[in-house]
Amino acid sequence: MFAHEFIRNAFLAGTLIALACGLVGYFVVLRAQVFAGDALSHVAFTGALAAAAAGIDPRIGLFVATIAIALVLGAIGERAGADDVTIGIIFAWILGLGVFFLALISTGSGGGNGLIGARTLFGSIFGLSATDARLAAVIAAAIAAAMLTVARPLLFASVDPDVAGVRGVPVRLLGVAFLVLVGATAAEATQAVGALLLLGLLAAPAGAAHRLTANPYLALALSGALAILAMWLGLTISYLIPTLPPSTAVIAIATATYALAFLFTAPRSIAPPRLLSVISRTPARELD
Amino acid sequence: MLIPSVLAEAGPSLDLISDLRQLTTYPFMVNALAAGSIVALMAGVVGWFMVLRRQSFAGHTLSVMAFPGATGALLVGLSAPTGYFFFCGTAALLIGGAEGPDRRRNPAQASAVTGTVQAFGLACGFLFLSLYQGVLANYETLLFGTFLGITHEQVLTLAIVAAVTLACLAIAGRPLLFASVDEGVARAHGVPTRALAMGFLLLLGLAVAATAQITGALLVFALLVAPAATAQLITPRIGLSLVLTVAIGISITWVGLGLAYFYNYPVGFYITSVAFVVYVVVRVGRSAVDSPTLLHRRAQAAHAGA
Numbered sequence: 001m002f003a004h005e006f007i008r009n010a011f012l013a014g015t016l017i018a019l020a021c022g023l024v025g026y027f028v029v030l031r032a033q034v035f036a037g038d039a040l041s042h043v044a045f046t047g048a049l050a051a052a053a054a055g056i057d058p059r060i061g062l063f064v065a066t067i068a069i070a071l072v073l074g075a076i077g078e079r080a081g082a083d084d085v086t087i088g089i090i091f092a093w094i095l096g097l098g099v100f101f102l103a104l105i106s107t108g109s110g111g112g113n114g115l116i117g118a119r120t121l122f123g124s125i126f127g128l129s130a131t132d133a134r135l136a137a138v139i140a141a142a143i144a145a146a147m148l149t150v151a152r153p154l155l156f157a158s159v160d161p162d163v164a165g166v167r168g169v170p171v172r173l174l175g176v177a178f179l180v181l182v183g184a185t186a187a188e189a190t191q192a193v194g195a196l197l198l199l200g201l202l203a204a205p206a207g208a209a210h211r212l213t214a215n216p217y218l219a220l221a222l223s224g225a226l227a228i229l230a231m232w233l234g235l236t237i238s239y240l241i242p243t244l245p246p247s248t249a250v251i252a253i254a255t256a257t258y259a260l261a262f263l264f265t266a267p268r269s270i271a272p273p274r275l276l277s278v279i280s281r282t283p284a285r286e287l288d
Numbered sequence: 289m290l291i292p293s294v295l296a297e298a299g300p301s302l303d304l305i306s307d308l309r310q311l312t313t314y315p316f317m318v319n320a321l322a323a324g325s326i327v328a329l330m331a332g333v334v335g336w337f338m339v340l341r342r343q344s345f346a347g348h349t350l351s352v353m354a355f356p357g358a359t360g361a362l363l364v365g366l367s368a369p370t371g372y373f374f375f376c377g378t379a380a381l382l383i384g385g386a387e388g389p390d391r392r393r394n395p396a397q398a399s400a401v402t403g404t405v406q407a408f409g410l411a412c413g414f415l416f417l418s419l420y421q422g423v424l425a426n427y428e429t430l431l432f433g434t435f436l437g438i439t440h441e442q443v444l445t446l447a448i449v450a451a452v453t454l455a456c457l458a459i460a461g462r463p464l465l466f467a468s469v470d471e472g473v474a475r476a477h478g479v480p481t482r483a484l485a486m487g488f489l490l491l492l493g494l495a496v497a498a499t500a501q502i503t504g505a506l507l508v509f510a511l512l513v514a515p516a517a518t519a520q521l522i523t524p525r526i527g528l529s530l531v532l533t534v535a536i537g538i539s540i541t542w543v544g545l546g547l548a549y550f551y552n553y554p555v556g557f558y559i560t561s562v563a564f565v566v567y568v569v570v571r572v573g574r575s576a577v578d579s580p581t582l583l584h585r586r587a588q589a590a591h592a593g594a
Contacts, residue, residue, distance in 0.1 A: 028399075029396050029397075029399060029400045030396055031396070032395035032396045032398070032399040033399065034345065034399040034400060034402065034403035035344065035345035035348070035399065035402075035403075037403070038345070038348070038403060038406065083342070084342040084343070084344045084345060085339055085342065085344060085513065085517045087344065087345075088339075088344030088345075088347070088348065088509075088513035088514075088517070089513060089514055089517055089563075089564060089567050090564075091344075091348065091509075092506070092509055092510035092513055092514055092560050092563065092564070093510075093560045093561060093563070093564035095506045095509070095510070095556070095560065096506070096510065096554075096556050096557045096558075096559065096560025096561055096564075097557065097560075097561075099506070099554045099556045099557050100553055100554060100557035102554075103553055103554050103557070104553075196407060196410050196411060196414065199403055199406060199407040199410075200403075200404065200407030200408070200411065202403065203399075203400045203401075203402075203403030203404045203407060204400070204403075204404045204407065206400060207397065207400030207401065207403075207404060210396060210397065210400065211397075243418060243419060244415065244418075245411075245414050245415060245418050247411060247414060248411040248412070248414050248415040248418075251407050251408055251410075251411035252408070252411060254404075254407075255404055255407070255408040255411075258400070258404050262386065262401075
């Protein structure tokens with residue numbers, strides 16, 4: 001299997017993108033912000049179309065649009081949490097804008113190349129060139145590293161923003177910075193492996209990890225590991241069964257993992273004293 | 289979809305009566321306006337509860353289930369609406385079932401489940417598309433609607449679906465309102481909150497499935513969320529805010545269709561943009577009204593200083 005170059009590229013980019021999505025996804029689920037992640041992946045689409053319509057590199061459009069909207073969501077949401085309705089309104093408009101740029105590209109003169117550019121941008125993970133794969137891997141690794149750097153204060157700020165604020169954790173700033181990271185992940189993953197894989201890898205492995213353990217650091221690691229596992233298994237199965245698209249295979253494995261975790265564990269409340277005590281390194285009884 | 293601008297003999301004259309007459313010259317525009325109004329009415333009322341329950345993510349997820357619904361129906365040779373109803377219904381049951389008895393106690397899990405259901409549904413859609421191997425001719429129509437080609441029969445079908453949906457909400461409205469505002473207290477008063485939550489998601493799925501094929505999945509979502517969110521910012525009074533929701537929904541649909549008729553860009557773009565602008569204006573106005581005036585703040589500062 002690894003004799004094929006496209007498989008090696010897919011595994012290289014796929015592994016690191018899955019790791020980034022798994023780590024970011026743990027916090028996305030903890031903060032109940034999967035909707036924001038979903039919206040940002042569509043922002044990536046609209047941003048790329050807008051850049052194509054304006055005749056600039058769609059990659060620039062992707063990152064500029066996702067990071068800008070992430071900042072907007074962070075700025076207007078309470079505690080940089082971006083509520084359900086605000087995301088919904090912005091989301092609906094972004095979709096409308098996407099339709100507009102699509103029409104602009106397909107009717108505009110000389111826009112044909114732009115449309116092709118925008119379409120190929122959302123190509124399959126099996127269609128990555130060696131350069132694309134290396135670039136995607138480097139960006140994903142940087143996102144994962146950034147995520148691990150802010151993990152501890154972000155955990156604290158997510159689980160108990162009030163106590164974290166009192167102890168000098170910049171809760172609001174962290175919230176905005178986190179949304180920007182989600183935006184960067186969305187931009188990166190959308191162009192390399194597609195918006196579909198991004199959403200699945202953000203939600204399912206993290207959802208499973210939250211069910212499987214109450215220890216936040218273990219859950220964070222588990223979320224990353226389950227995402228990578230789903231990616232490897234999915235890519236392998238898709239290689240063996242050519243009619244099965246790789247994204248469908250990866251999502252199916254991730255969904256199955258979550259379904260199993262869901263069926264065989266009891267629900268956990270979101271902020272058990274134990275969780276807080278692990279983060280803030282104080283005994284649980286002091287927090288009660 | 290684009291309305292061919294050649295049909296519009298001249299641009300808008302800014303004379304409302306003559307513009308309206310020009311808008312209703314062609315039967316397809318009459319049907320589009322009728323269908324748009326019915327969808328705006330139904331989506332407005334259902335969306336009012338959706339916004340109140342903070343379930344926009346579930347609403348968006350149910351609306352994109354049109355994709356696996358349409359491709360799945362194509363693959364096995366069933367009619368598209370059958371596929372829509374199957375996928376929207378299944379997704380509603382999965383989201384409602386997995387959310388647990390009290391959604392707001394565990395928002396993290398509700399968020400993860402909804403995201404996973406959406407990703408898996410879309411993944412099924414891609415699989416069906418790759419298995420079908422043919423060309424899905426109306427791929428864009430699926431998402432952005434076919435306002436242009438709406439028949440008289442489709443308008444009638446929409447009216448029936450809207451009547452059924454609104455009747456269900458009229459019956460379950462009061463307990464649903466109670467359960468949406470305070471789930472715990474409602475349950476203590478013997479309101480079947482779990483059944484209501486499930487029933488509401490199914491109703492949302494039904495409304496979305498019935499309208500997605502005509503107005504497009506994305507436009508349905510905009511009409512669900514924007515008018516209700518705007519109206520709920522304006523007034524806390526239930527009756528008034530419901531009336532406002534419907535009025536805003538129908539207005540933005542008409543303005544959007546009118547703009548698309550005179551200026552050659554997609555109707556989805558116009559409707560979502562008008563909805564967004566109206567929401568932003570109301571939200572900015574609201575925060576200006578709510579925030580203490582400059583004078584007020586100076587007085588407070590002086591008081592604190594003294």
